[in-house]
Amino acid sequence: MISKKVKLRITFLFFLFLSLVLIVFLILKSLEENVVYFKSPTEIQNLSELTKKKVRIGGMVKKNSIEIMSNEINFVITDYKNEIRVKYSGIIPNLFEEGKGVVAEGFIQDRRFFIANKILAKHDENYMPPEVKEALETNND
Amino acid sequence: MSFKAQKYIFILFIIVFSIGVIEALVLSPEDYKQSDSVRIMYVHVPSAWTSVGIFSLIAILSLGNLVFKNKYFLLIAKSLAPSGLVFNIIALVTGSIWGRPTWGTWWAWDARITSMLILCIFYILYILSWRILENKTSVNKVTSLISILGLINLPIIKFSVEWWNTLHQPASITLSGSSIHSSMLLPLFIMTAAFVLFSILIFLMKYNTELIKIKNKGLDRI
Known part of the structure; x- marks a missing residue:
């Protein structure tokens, strides 16, 4: 054929x-x-030598870790294996919240400490009306 | 005959689009986290789907032409390209508008957004090479090559959010289900249908123009 x-x-x-x-x-x-947009705290821990260049670190904002001071904010980024403490002063995006995704851009101070000059919120793939969210939470409790 | 089809599709588009807009802006609920800015999704996601879908069609048609030497395939592919480019640009612009209030930035060089920009460049290259090249055989070869190269980019767009760390969130709608609530899926799908209808409308207009051009040239039949 x-x-x-x-x-x-x-x-x-x-x-x-x-x-x-x-x-x-x-x-x-x-x-x-270069294709990856950010590194995880674990990848920062495993770096053979700390870079002086600007890097992005991404993960979850650890629960109860946000401390808001007069002109700066401290919080901890975690990937549930390793953590890194972040210091930042500037504008925070709307979706920045405890337990949600975040990407911080700035400079590594040491393996556990990071100074950010830009914070981006990373959204997850879930969309639902507020009532459904409430219902889900009461079911979990 | 096809002019009648255009009319029916236009009327259908107006109806579906009106329902979609009312669903998206009024009837659908706000998001628990993003509140009203989630409504940008009903334009952003359908236009991204449409532009990726149209490029796949263009690539498949170009491959079909290379194999079976049916030049109507190329004419169809050529007529599909403009609406694909328009929806690609809409997806990039609405994504930028959505990113500013939610993520905190207009633009990020992450894999999903960059690969979508590359698709936009491929669309522009494809359309421009149809305009620039005069020679029939070279225009066929160049446009087909562009669409095959662009075809490789499509799985990269789709899986970029899984293969690499990106700022863009992973897919909400997968084979195993949807993480978008059903009340928000309805306007999403209606708007997708509206955008597809719009693409078909523009395609028919373009395709008929191409056929008329060939008719007027007389000898230059494909």
Whole structure:
């Protein structure tokens, strides 16, 4: 049914496509360091040497860790394995909250301490009306 | 005949779009966390879906042309591109407007957002190469190559939020279910239907223009 020419074309395109996919894969693989938007506290712990460059650290804001002072805010980013303390002064995004995702941009001081000059809130994939959220919480209690 | 189809699709689009807007802005509930800014989702997500879907179609049609040498495939692909680009830009702009109040930034160079920008560049390249290149065979080859390269980008867009750490949240709607409440899914799907109808409308207009152009050239039949 399918002529020989068409078969040859399909084979050619298949290998062309395969090689392009491999090239893109290798490029992305070698750039992985830069493709990730942020590092987790565990990755900071495992760094062989601390970088002086600007980095982003992401994770969850640890419950009961937020301390608000007159012109600065301290909190702890956790990935439930390791933690890092963050000091920041500036504008906080609306969705910044305890127990929710956060990305902090700034400079590493040591493996447990980080000074941020920008805070971004990381939203999760859940959307629901307030009543449903309340119902869920009462069921959990 | 197809002009009649355009009329019906236009009327259907107006109806579906009106219902969608009322659902999205008035009837659907606010989010427990984002309150009213969640309503940007009803434009942002459907337009992103539509633009990715249209590019997949363009790539499949271009591959089909390379294999079966059916030039109507290319004409259809060419006519699909403008609405895909428009929805891609809408997705990027609304995402930016949504990101500012929720995340705290207009733009982030994370994998999802960057790969969506790359798709936008591929759309622009695709449309421009149709305009710039005069030679028939070279325009076919160049546009097909662009769409095949762009096709590789599509799974990267889809899985970027799973493969790498991104600021963008992971997918809400997966095979195993949805983490968006059903009352919010309804306007999302109606708006998607409206955007798809709009794309079909623009496609038909473009495609008919292409056919008329070929007719007027007389000899230059495909």
